[in-house]
Amino acid sequence: xxxxxDAAPTANFFDPLAHVPDGAALRAARDAGDPxxxxxxxxxxxxxxxxxxxxxxxxxxxxxxxDEAQQxxxxxxxxxxxxxxxxxxxxxxxxTVGWAIRSHARAEHVSxxxxxxxxxxxxxxxxxxxDVCSEHPDYVPAWEPRITTARGLQLGHGxxxxxxxxxxxxxxxxxxxxxxxxxxxLPKWSGSWEEASRFVEECAxxxxxxxxxxxxxxxxxxxxxxxxxxxxxxxxVDRVREAAAATVLHPDHVRTAxxxxxxxxxxxxxxxxxxxxxxxxxxxxxxxxxxxxxxxxYDLRAEVPYQVQRDLAAKAAAKASAxxxxxx
Amino acid sequence: MTGDTLELPxxxxxxxxxxxxxxxxxxxxxxxxxxxxxxxxxxxxxLALRAVERPGLDISASVxxxxxxxxxxxxxERVRTTLRDLTRAxxxxxxxxxxxxxxxxDERQTDALGVLAWRYGFQSYGLGPGQxxxxxxxxxxxxxxxxxxxxxxxxxVAWYAGDxxxxxxxxxxxxxxxxxxxxxxxxxxxxxxxPAEAPVGGPNxxxxxxxxxxxxxxxxxxxxxxxxxxxxxxxxxxxYDVSATIGVLDGRQATLRVAAGLRPETAAEATGEFLDxxxxxxxxxxxxxxxxxxxxxxxxxxxxxxxxxxxxxxAALVLLGQxxxxxxxxRAAIADVTAADVVSLAGASWETGLLVAPVGSGWxxxxxxxxxxxxxxxxxxxxxxxxxxxxxxxxxxxTLRDGRTRTTVRFAETAALLAHPDGGRLLVGLDGARIxxxxxxxxxLDAPTVAELVDRHVPEELVVPVPRATPPQRPDKERIKQAGxxxxxxxxxxxxxxxxxxxxxxxxxxxxxxxGKLIGVLALALVLLAAVGGTLxxxxxxxxxxxxxxxxxxxxLTLAVIVPAGLACAGITRLTYKAVIKMGGEDxxxxxxxx
Numbered sequence: 049x050x051x052x053x054d055a056a057p058t059a060n061f062f063d064p065l066a067h068v069p070d071g072a073a074l075r076a077a078r079d080a081g082d083p084x085x086x087x088x089x090x091x092x093x094x095x096x097x098x099x100x101x102x103x104x105x106x107x108x109x110x111x112x113x114x115d116e117a118q119q120x121x122x123x124x125x126x127x128x129x130x131x132x133x134x135x136x137x138x139x140x141x142x143x144t145v146g147w148a149i150r151s152h153a154r155a156e157h158v159s160x161x162x163x164x165x166x167x168x169x170x171x172x173x174x175x176x177x178x179d180v181c182s183e184h185p186d187y188v189p190a191w192e193p194r195i196t197t198a199r200g201l202q203l204g205h206g207x208x209x210x211x212x213x214x215x216x217x218x219x220x221x222x223x224x225x226x227x228x229x230x231x232x233x234l235p236k237w238s239g240s241w242e243e244a245s246r247f248v249e250e251c252a253x254x255x256x257x258x259x260x261x262x263x264x265x266x267x268x269x270x271x272x273x274x275x276x277x278x279x280x281x282x283x284x285v286d287r288v289r290e291a292a293a294a295t296v297l298h299p300d301h302v303r304t305a306x307x308x309x310x311x312x313x314x315x316x317x318x319x320x321x322x323x324x325x326x327x328x329x330x331x332x333x334x335x336x337x338x339x340x341x342x343x344x345x346y347d348l349r350a351e352v353p354y355q356v357q358r359d360l361a362a363k364a365a366a367k368a369s370a371x372x373x374x375x376x
Numbered sequence: 377m378t379g380d381t382l383e384l385p386x387x388x389x390x391x392x393x394x395x396x397x398x399x400x401x402x403x404x405x406x407x408x409x410x411x412x413x414x415x416x417x418x419x420x421x422x423l424a425l426r427a428v429e430r431p432g433l434d435i436s437a438s439v440x441x442x443x444x445x446x447x448x449x450x451x452x453e454r455v456r457t458t459l460r461d462l463t464r465a466x467x468x469x470x471x472x473x474x475x476x477x478x479x480x481x482d483e484r485q486t487d488a489l490g491v492l493a494w495r496y497g498f499q500s501y502g503l504g505p506g507q508x509x510x511x512x513x514x515x516x517x518x519x520x521x522x523x524x525x526x527x528x529x530x531x532x533v534a535w536y537a538g539d540x541x542x543x544x545x546x547x548x549x550x551x552x553x554x555x556x557x558x559x560x561x562x563x564x565x566x567x568x569x570x571p572a573e574a575p576v577g578g579p580n581x582x583x584x585x586x587x588x589x590x591x592x593x594x595x596x597x598x599x600x601x602x603x604x605x606x607x608x609x610x611x612x613x614x615x616y617d618v619s620a621t622i623g624v625l626d627g628r629q630a631t632l633r634v635a636a637g638l639r640p641e642t643a644a645e646a647t648g649e650f651l652d653x654x655x656x657x658x659x660x661x662x663x664x665x666x667x668x669x670x671x672x673x674x675x676x677x678x679x680x681x682x683x684x685x686x687x688x689x690x691a692a693l694v695l696l697g698q699x700x701x702x703x704x705x706x707r708a709a710i711a712d713v714t715a716a717d718v719v720s721l722a723g724a725s726w727e728t729g730l731l732v733a734p735v736g737s738g739w740x741x742x743x744x745x746x747x748x749x750x751x752x753x754x755x756x757x758x759x760x761x762x763x764x765x766x767x768x769x770x771x772x773x774x775t776l777r778d779g780r781t782r783t784t785v786r787f788a789e790t791a792a793l794l795a796h797p798d799g800g801r802l803l804v805g806l807d808g809a810r811i812x813x814x815x816x817x818x819x820x821l822d823a824p825t826v827a828e829l830v831d832r833h834v835p836e837e838l839v840v841p842v843p844r845a846t847p848p849q850r851p852d853k854e855r856i857k858q859a860g861x862x863x864x865x866x867x868x869x870x871x872x873x874x875x876x877x878x879x880x881x882x883x884x885x886x887x888x889x890x891x892g893k894l895i896g897v898l899a900l901a902l903v904l905l906a907a908v909g910g911t912l913x914x915x916x917x918x919x920x921x922x923x924x925x926x927x928x929x930x931x932x933l934t935l936a937v938i939v940p941a942g943l944a945c946a947g948i949t950r951l952t953y954k955a956v957i958k959m960g961g962e963d964x965x966x967x968x969x970x971x
């Protein structure tokens with residue numbers, strides 16, 4: 049029997065809503081340009097990772113400064129009924145618009161004018177989130193984008209960490225927040241590998257069996273590879289294999305929207321580690337509804353390598369299972 | 377028991393056994409000054425205090441926005457003679473000590489942050505303590521007339537708390553009999569949208585709002601202080617000291633300034649926690665916290681001799697034309713404040729907030745306040761040679777482009793023009809924007825031009841002559857080159873050269889100069905080519921001659937021509953090469969300067 053957790057068919061190759069509960073309803077609302085209807089769907093969600101995935105997916109539709117993007121921004125503002133959820137969506141929309149202007153380039157390639165506009169949008173977002181968190185300090189979904197605004201506005205690692213800690217005190221298992229904070233403390237955002245690595249281990253150590261805490265190991269390993277560490281050390285492969293077993297492949301794991309993100313990043317990691325047999329279960333779990341995760345870092349047109357690597361992994365896995373004595 | 381006497385100034389008296397205290401309160405303060413006269417009230421008080429100040433005698437004086445207060449403690453006789461001598465000195469100001477007292481005021485370090493100047497500009501309530509540039513322009517006559525006008529008996533109230541009603545001998549400059557105190561300057565609208573961040577620097581985080589001066593504000597201040605102490609010091613150890621201070625504006629409105637000292641390592645998270653804690657007060661305050669704050673404030677009412685305790689405040693209220701509550705009424709007003717009142721005032725005042733943050737910007741979504749953001753002016757342009765900056769001066773005012781930032785001061789909105797004897801000028805706008813004119817930092821702007829373009833547009837009373845030992849030195853070559861490079865980089869980045877009309881004219885002149893140089897370099901290059909050719913040709917001829925020598929011919933005359941000619945050509949080659957390198961190099965430098 050189909051549940052709301054099952055992937056909804058989509059036209060786009062990567063669909064961030066594919067693994068969000070009631071993804072089809074959300075997608076319909078999004079395509080109709082009806083944030084009010086989308087918010088009604090999200091109101092039924094309980095898991096912060098589901099809410100975060102849904103909000104970011106809605107807000108990240110047609111970002112930038114096109115007419116279409118402005119219409120969506122206006123529609124999201126019009127849908128703000130003063131509830132913390134609607135206000136958080138508005139703030140996340142401002143963040144995605146700002147980030148689209150900044151582009152995903154590293155800081156040294158962004159012009160001063162772009163930076164001004166980027167910061168302007170982030171301040172608008174922060175204003176909304178500051179008020180929401182003041183009025184509803186226990187509202188987890190508003191703290192998660194506040195980690196991102198702290199990063200964009202360069203308020204300092206200490207502040208980003210404080211925001212993460214405030215969130216973690218409310219709910220220690222929000223994978224989206226862990227991923228966002230992990231980004232903040234990477235060297236590319238003037239953090240350090242040591243600091244990032246410590247945080248990854250901290251999340252892994254605090255994770256309940258089957259929860260996603262350890263999955264951050266894959267994010268971290270991919271970041272190291274992106275930074276130029278082309279040969280993945282075998283110890284790292286073992287560590288990520290362990291992490292996969294302790295998280296998404298664990299029998300106690302409870303699926304959320306973040307499960308798909310973790311799967312796709314595990315698949316990416318085992319691909320770059322040239323371990324297609326290990327990549328296969330993750331590709332397989334995503335089925336015909338892949339999510340982008342960090343694949344856009346691998347290649348700007350990520351769907352092509354994704355498909356190629358998925359096929360290679362499938363073949364390798366089939367071959368491995370055909371050979372006796374070798375675990376698939 | 378409070379009573380009036382028929383003497384001028386009005387005297388308030390309250391009976392209290394033991395220690396005697398007295399004071400003089402004047403309806404004059406910083407908000408009555410302008411930037412060009414700033415410091416004059418403090419200087420008058422300092423001069424008058426010379427008549428009475430003695431080691432061991434407890435005297436204090438303060439100059440607030442609208443009230444100046446001198447207090448004295450001691451024996452009845454000392455208080456009486458001090459107040460008497462003080463009034464005499466104010467009536468006949470010892471201006472001969474002006475320079476000494478001006479120096480002393482300059483030396484005085486205030487902890488004023490200048491946040492009010494970001495709120496109201498360099499005018500009325502924006503002029504804070506520590507702002508006394510106007511003293512350079514104050515003459516003896518200015519001081520005497522300020523003292524006669526603002527320290528007059530009609531503008532003063534004396535108070536005395538002691539065993540017996542005193543027979544005070546006060547002789548202030550005569551105010552018209554029955555005249556009212558000087559009217560209060562109105563609290564202006566803020567000069568910028570709020571909340572905003574005031575970039576004043578410093579290691580502390582500060583949040584300052586303006587709110588009605590009501591008892592709820594005192595409770596809010598205490599609630600805020602306690603909440604911050606709990607969250608920032610007790611829970612996290614991110615600060616040692618938090619404070620919440622109320623500052624009088626005009627008696628109807630007041631500032632509430634909340635601050636915490638931070639250390640650099642944890643300044644970011646401490647700033648975030650500080651703002652989140654204060655922001656929360658807009659939505660919820662625990663009834664217990666309000667009760668604790670109220671109880672703390674009510675402790676003051678357990679002291680005996682309440683009338684005497686509130687006497688100085690009463691004197692100020694009388695001068696400000698405010699109703700004077702009895703101690704019982706004051707107590708009741710605080711006891712009645714509810715949590716809902718506090719939340720409501722915290723919410724309403726938030727929109728007037730100015731933030732000072734030691735790290736980052738964009739906290740709580742605030743914009744960093746900027747000065748001089750008005751429409752840019754057109755006029756003649758002058759490039760700075762020490763930095764990538766250009767000043768445009770027209771009839772309306774001046775615009776400074778410094779890097780990508782443009783700052784404009786309109787002559788009609790001038791707070792003061794600081795004039796240095798060497799010709800340097802600093803034009804200060806009412807919003808606090810500053811535009812420096814420094815002839816030593818320009819190739820094309822001399823002192824007479826500054827005087828012609830700037831001085832004649834500024835009313836005389838706003839010009840303050842400010843001495844300085846030496847003007848800033850002309851920058852060295854390296855600095856000028858750096859500025860040129862910065863200019864070129866910026867113009868490339870801005871994708872197209874943004875020039876004012878005046879700068880374009882200057883640019884055309886430079887282009888003509890460049891063309892001349894280019895022709896020179898080309899001519900030199902031709903000479904160089906010819907010289908190199910001559911040298912080589914001489915060499916070839918020499919080889920031929922050596923060949924003919926081996927054939928037995930001895931034509932010494934040819935040799936005598938070839939060798940000097942060759943050497944001459946080589947010499948010319950060397951010289952022209954050096955010249956081309958030098959000119960080309962200079963050209964490069966100039967090109968960078970011109971951007």
